[in-house]
Amino acid sequence: MSDKFPPLEDEQFNADAVESNEETDFLKREAELLGDEFKTEEDSEFLQQDKDNEIEDFERTYPEVSNVQAHGEVDADANESEFDDFGEPQTATKEASRGTAVAQWQEKRATEIAEKDIAEENAKKELQEKAAKHLDDFYENYNEKKQQQLKAYREEAQELLHRRDEFFAQYNTVWDRVFELINVDDADIVGDRNRSKFKEILLRLKGNPKAPGAVSTS
Template sequence: MSDLENETFAAGNNANGEPDLLENESVNENQGQFQDEIDESEVATTGSNNVSAVAEWKEKREAQIEARDKADREAKERLQEEAVKHIDDFYENYNRKKSQQLETVKKESEEFLKKKNEFFSQENTTTWDRVLQLINEDDADVLGGRDRSKFKEILQRLKGNTSAPAA
């Protein structure tokens, strides 16, 4: 063996230059046994201190968890109360707007029926007179390529004529 091979072999490698796994595993096992012995001796000397420290830690941890759970419950209750309040407000506004809309529609329908009845119950008017009231005579005479001036002239001649057809 050369000096280089001796160095690698001494450093825990085999003759091929690869690490010697068996040797490393036995070292690790020995370290693990030694660590177990240290832990057992610590527990034996400070056993009562560890038990009380663990008990204190558990109590503190339980208190923290309980405080967090209480805060979460309170936050959830506040959120639920706000949600109920918002829903109630929504339905109050909805019902108020709905009733206002119903009142408005009712008033408009009453006005419309009143105007309709007044329109059809006019004294001394013919059907053609009422037709002329409904159309705008000032509209353009030509609309969409159609001449409407003749139709307007016919309606003007029928105005006030009680002997006209359908009058």
């Protein structure tokens, strides 16, 4: 019930305050209009009292700097504690960024090493293939040359056997065969030996079937 009907003393106090403010405002306006010509001592005291009241209200609203500084230190400490609370997340963020950079570098390094290993493996395989090809070419050429040489040797051997058969199939003396096997154009003197006399004897025996030993008994 008292909430719905406030006490009369409060209403009277509010009315007096409003009336006092109106009177003060009226006197201020009169003083501003009339200036110092009609100012009295009572007006000065009243205005001074009103001024003092305004100063007190201002000081209550805006305290002195020393008081503000004293309270400000507490607030600063509180703010520092608040910033300290945010310090760990910032450090964690930096550590996370650093960890991400390290992980990216490690991944890049691993990729480069893998690519290098693949390139080296490919180069090794290519070198092995070239070496195998050169080796195959060598053996192929070697076998081809070997077959050519064997063929040449066989042909030469067949030619020699053919000449031998023809030589023995002819009707001639032994000295004729000897004369075909030696080179009569060689120098007559070889070293300290004189072969001119021997060549002269062979020429006499050639073509003479009655010469001693001209006909083989076998």
